[in-house]
Amino acid sequence: MAKIFCVANQKGGVGKTTTTVNLAAGLAKLDQRVLLVDLDPQGNATMGAGVNKAKLELSVYQVLLGMADVKSAVVRSESGKFDILPANRELAGAEVEMVELENRDKRLRLALDEVGADYDFILVDCPPALSMLTLNGLCAANGVIIPMQCEYYALEGLSDLANTIKKVSANLNPDLKIVGLLRVMFDPRMTLSQQVSDQLEQHFGDKVFKTVIPRNVRLAEAPSYGIPGVVFDPSSKGAQAYVAFGAEMVERIKTLDKK
Numbered sequence: 001m002a003k004i005f006c007v008a009n010q011k012g013g014v015g016k017t018t019t020t021v022n023l024a025a026g027l028a029k030l031d032q033r034v035l036l037v038d039l040d041p042q043g044n045a046t047m048g049a050g051v052n053k054a055k056l057e058l059s060v061y062q063v064l065l066g067m068a069d070v071k072s073a074v075v076r077s078e079s080g081k082f083d084i085l086p087a088n089r090e091l092a093g094a095e096v097e098m099v100e101l102e103n104r105d106k107r108l109r110l111a112l113d114e115v116g117a118d119y120d121f122i123l124v125d126c127p128p129a130l131s132m133l134t135l136n137g138l139c140a141a142n143g144v145i146i147p148m149q150c151e152y153y154a155l156e157g158l159s160d161l162a163n164t165i166k167k168v169s170a171n172l173n174p175d176l177k178i179v180g181l182l183r184v185m186f187d188p189r190m191t192l193s194q195q196v197s198d199q200l201e202q203h204f205g206d207k208v209f210k211t212v213i214p215r216n217v218r219l220a221e222a223p224s225y226g227i228p229g230v231v232f233d234p235s236s237k238g239a240q241a242y243v244a245f246g247a248e249m250v251e252r253i254k255t256l257d258k259k
């Protein structure tokens with residue numbers, strides 16, 4: 001059965017989508033079967049995977065509202081070699097419309113049950129808010145991956161996210177845990193980056209992933225071509241880091257249930 005991971009952080013612009021798309025492509029390179037779920041109405045992961053969000057017949061929106069099943073809404077990212085349950089701005093409406101429905105926080109989980117046997121990893125790209133959509137992601141997941149920039153304000157907001165995860169785990173999804181904090185957009189020339197990175201390791205120990213994702217312009221350029229950075233320029237430092245992160249995740253899931 002697939003292990004399901006949310007990539008979450010209520011801050012915008014911290015590297016959630018870049019991480020989701022490149023981890024998906026990195027895992028695919030390691031012969032893992034991957035489904036990426038785009039839960040952000042901005043549809044950035046959808047576009048970054050090379051799928052035109054303006055031309056979707058079905059999307060995660062219809063799936064959440066019970067108008068389509070996952071299999072009929074999934075499309076293939078030819079560039080990334082993974083499947084994607086895409087999103088576009090229509091999804092913003094689901095936030096309000098789901099409130100009326102039963103199992104409003106478990107709708108993604110229930111929908112994904114159907115395809116759990118088809119994948120090794122299901123990765124959910126969350127929107128930058130602790131919203132009903134993010135809650136659906138957290139209720140569906142075995143674990144949360146939290147991308148963080150090593151900057152002064154990085155830890156601010158982390159406690160809100162950690163509290164939300166604790167509440168979801170206590171009340172809605174006992175499976176849920178923080179798998180790890182991922183240092184992204186790391187710049188070794190900045191003393192502050194190094195200091196914050198050291199602090200993270202001191203406070204969170206093995207909850208900090210060993211892999212560090214460097215700031216790398218090729219990762220930022222890739223989405224405009226609809227190609228994951230990992231595929232766009234495989235020899236770049238950013239691409240190599242995300243493939244290494246994929247390998248670290250493959251190892252992590254072996255011990256996930258024991259913790």
Ligand code: ADP
Nearest residue numbers: 012013014015016017018185214215216219220
């Ligand atoms: P989020 O999904 O959290 O809003 P994104 O993944 O969209 O964040 O990243 C925000 C911006 O930073 C994007 O323009 C993206 O291309 C860029 N970016 C993300 N990670 C890196 C990186 N490691 N190196 C350089 N640019 C990056």
Ligand code: MG
Nearest residue numbers: 016017040044
């Ligand atoms: Mg995003």
